[in-house]
Amino acid sequence: MGEFELIRNFFAAAPCAQGGVGVALGIGDDCALLDVPFGEQMAISTDTLVAGVHFADPCDPFLLGQRALAVAASDLAAMGATPLAFTLALTLPTVEAGWLEAFARGLNLMAQACDLRLVGGDTTRGPLSLTLTVFGRVPKGLALSRSGARPGDLVCVGAELGNAAGALPLVLNQRSTTPDIAQPLLAHYWSPTPQLALGQALRGKATSALDISDGLLADCGHIARASKVGLQIDNHRLPMSLALQTFLGKADAQRAALSGGDDYVLAFTLPGAELPALLAAGWTIYVVGRVIEGLGVYLLDEAGQDITPDQRGYQHFHA
Amino acid sequence: MGEFELIRNFFAAAPCAQGGVGVALGIGDDCALLDVPFGEQMAISTDTLVAGVHFADPCDPFLLGQRALAVAASDLAAMGATPLAFTLALTLPTVEAGWLEAFARGLNLMAQACDLRLVGGDTTRGPLSLTLTVFGRVPKGLALSRSGARPGDLVCVGAELGNAAGALPLVLNQRSTTPDIAQPLLAHYWSPTPQLALGQALRGKATSALDISDGLLADCGHIARASKVGLQIDNHRLPMSLALQTFLGKADAQRAALSGGDDYVLAFTLPGAELPALLAAGWTIYVVGRVIEGLGVYLLDEAGQDITPDQRGYQHFHA
Numbered sequence: 001m002g003e004f005e006l007i008r009n010f011f012a013a014a015p016c017a018q019g020g021v022g023v024a025l026g027i028g029d030d031c032a033l034l035d036v037p038f039g040e041q042m043a044i045s046t047d048t049l050v051a052g053v054h055f056a057d058p059c060d061p062f063l064l065g066q067r068a069l070a071v072a073a074s075d076l077a078a079m080g081a082t083p084l085a086f087t088l089a090l091t092l093p094t095v096e097a098g099w100l101e102a103f104a105r106g107l108n109l110m111a112q113a114c115d116l117r118l119v120g121g122d123t124t125r126g127p128l129s130l131t132l133t134v135f136g137r138v139p140k141g142l143a144l145s146r147s148g149a150r151p152g153d154l155v156c157v158g159a160e161l162g163n164a165a166g167a168l169p170l171v172l173n174q175r176s177t178t179p180d181i182a183q184p185l186l187a188h189y190w191s192p193t194p195q196l197a198l199g200q201a202l203r204g205k206a207t208s209a210l211d212i213s214d215g216l217l218a219d220c221g222h223i224a225r226a227s228k229v230g231l232q233i234d235n236h237r238l239p240m241s242l243a244l245q246t247f248l249g250k251a252d253a254q255r256a257a258l259s260g261g262d263d264y265v266l267a268f269t270l271p272g273a274e275l276p277a278l279l280a281a282g283w284t285i286y287v288v289g290r291v292i293e294g295l296g297v298y299l300l301d302e303a304g305q306d307i308t309p310d311q312r313g314y315q316h317f318h319a
Numbered sequence: 320m321g322e323f324e325l326i327r328n329f330f331a332a333a334p335c336a337q338g339g340v341g342v343a344l345g346i347g348d349d350c351a352l353l354d355v356p357f358g359e360q361m362a363i364s365t366d367t368l369v370a371g372v373h374f375a376d377p378c379d380p381f382l383l384g385q386r387a388l389a390v391a392a393s394d395l396a397a398m399g400a401t402p403l404a405f406t407l408a409l410t411l412p413t414v415e416a417g418w419l420e421a422f423a424r425g426l427n428l429m430a431q432a433c434d435l436r437l438v439g440g441d442t443t444r445g446p447l448s449l450t451l452t453v454f455g456r457v458p459k460g461l462a463l464s465r466s467g468a469r470p471g472d473l474v475c476v477g478a479e480l481g482n483a484a485g486a487l488p489l490v491l492n493q494r495s496t497t498p499d500i501a502q503p504l505l506a507h508y509w510s511p512t513p514q515l516a517l518g519q520a521l522r523g524k525a526t527s528a529l530d531i532s533d534g535l536l537a538d539c540g541h542i543a544r545a546s547k548v549g550l551q552i553d554n555h556r557l558p559m560s561l562a563l564q565t566f567l568g569k570a571d572a573q574r575a576a577l578s579g580g581d582d583y584v585l586a587f588t589l590p591g592a593e594l595p596a597l598l599a600a601g602w603t604i605y606v607v608g609r610v611i612e613g614l615g616v617y618l619l620d621e622a623g624q625d626i627t628p629d630q631r632g633y634q635h636f637h638a
Contacts, residue, residue, distance in 0.1 A: 024360055028545070029464050030397035030529050031362035031455070036355040041343055043350035044438065046406040046452065050445030078349035087365040089408070089450040119363065122450070126369030131408040131441070131450040133365065136350070145348050210349050226347070 016111035032119035045075035051128035065106030072132040077199035078211040081136025088121035144209035149227035149269040155289035158266040163188035165260020192264035209268035215259040230294030335430035351438035364394035370447035384425030391451040396518035397530040400455025407440035463528035468546035468588035474608035477585040482507035484579020511583040528587035534578040549613030
């Protein structure tokens with residue numbers, strides 16, 4: 001038995017690969033088989049992370065496993081889908097037992113947190129990279145797409161912004177700071193929390209949603225384009241952690257909250273009438289702007305003046 | 320807009336990305352949405368191909384696109400699944416329009432041949448590799464697994480064996496031959512035909528199935544292990560093309576048919592009573608052996624003598 005077949009057996013024995021609700025057949029055959037309840041649809045998303053491009057090489061394999069699955073699962077949250085399963089395509093230059101064990105531990109931990117089961121994949125030799133495909137289920141017609149935002153809706157986010165971007169200089173060892181500031185920022189970077197429960201709570205309520213991966217302004221541009229509307233963002237209403245503001249100062253913290261990547265926080269549009277019941281139910285929701293007629297994303301200051309760097313809005317922001 | 324976003328738009332505009340039956344939402348949102356009819360299950364398989372490991376680098380991008388999808392779709396055939404959709408995770412060192420155009424053309428051609436629609440994926444910068452995840456649907460309880468073979472069943476294959484292995488010295492430019500021999504062999508290597516229709520015809524009839532990717536003997540070992548049975552293969556009944564026998568000579572052709580990789584032909588076990596109706600319906604089926612009590616794969620000569628190289632059979636064959 002070759003070492004790559006051993007790895008397949010290693011993953012097949014992982015706690016998250018032991019099947020569960022919706023998994024009719026897991027690892028070990030030509031295909032996995034998933035059950036989708038009557039009246040529901042299957043939501044699917046694929047993410048690739050390449051060493052030296054999407055993460056430093058070498059990096060901590062436990063943190064990599066944890067983060068890679070969180071990033072992928074965040075797309076299920078953005079769709080309002082209930083997590084079901086995932087496949088892992090792992091390409092490795094060499095087989096190191098310690099590396100694999102730590103990677104699988106991180107993957108397992110996030111799989112349990114997200115209620116996702118490993119049902120298949122591929123293990124190959126080559127430059128280090130991973131492709132994760134995640135599967136969820138969502139009642140027909142209730143998936144949260146990017147295309148339903150309507151003028152008058154509120155623009156909302158589900159958590160503080162900019163923490164992961166703030167952590168980047170720490171991840172890259174370009175700066176250091178005290179643990180009370182570094183720890184919460186690094187936690188957001190290495191172990192983002194996919195907002196799966198919030199996504200499901202927004203089914204039938206939010207008119208559009210996505211998860212912020214390229215920064216609030218750039219990703220709001222996707223909603224603007226798909227929904228053919230304008231989005232106004234209030235610069236003074238961005239939720240930011242104390243750690244981020246202390247570490248970067250207020251102006252740079254705002255820039256991180258607006259344009260930093262890797263947040264994996266939900267951004268969504270919501271008719272105002274839906275807000276009170278969601279807040280009463282205990283959901284954390286920050287209102288950061290409103291949907292208007294037009295096309296593009298506009299940044300406003302406290303006086304309502306347009307301070308968008310590019311006059312056409314951020315619709316061409318994503319470089 | 321960055322060049323990798325342009326690539327995403329390029330693939331979104333491809334003919335095979337224009338949706339179709341079962342695709343509720345295609346490329347462009349956080350997730351794709353697929354419909355699975357009531358009473359059916361979703362079959363899922365993931366394959367990674369790495370440049371320099373699974374294919375030569377550089378290689379013809381048209382042939383790569385065509386072959387990569389065929390290899391992935393073959394797993395749906397092995398499960399008896401009806402093709403539905405696929406995702407493509409493509410990692411590229413540089414963006415070359417000509418390369419992409421040819422790759423997409425090959426991908427499209429095979430997608431049309433297999434009735435598969437591109438519904439999502441990821442495009443990233445890094446060492447060249449692709450991960451394809453294919454989706455099919457199959458009536459509940461009718462998927463062809465590896466675990467149902469029973470003593471007394473016939474061991475069958477759905478096409479001639481060894482052609483792709485025979486083509487390998489031509490692919491690697493280690494040997495050359497006349498076009499009448501080279502062409503059919505190279506066609507099997509570069510454009511394997513996933514036996515999707517045969518797989519669906521075997522639902523409820525075959526007791527186990529898989530697609531041969533590592534050679535008949537090695538893959539029969541998977542059925543033997545999963546079904547806890549023995550498989551006898553008759554060395555003199557292996558279907559082989561004239562081109563293969565002319566190119567390699569009979570003994571090496573038999574070796575290619577038994578142990579060569581990349582066939583992507585179905586191997587399956589079938590109760591004898593099912594055979595006449597399938598043959599009458601026009602299916603090409605070669606009987607190459609039988610299932611017995613025991614465990615492992617055994618090779619027999621014309622006189623019924625065991626000529627298995629390893630006395631324990633081929634159950635530990637896969638290196």
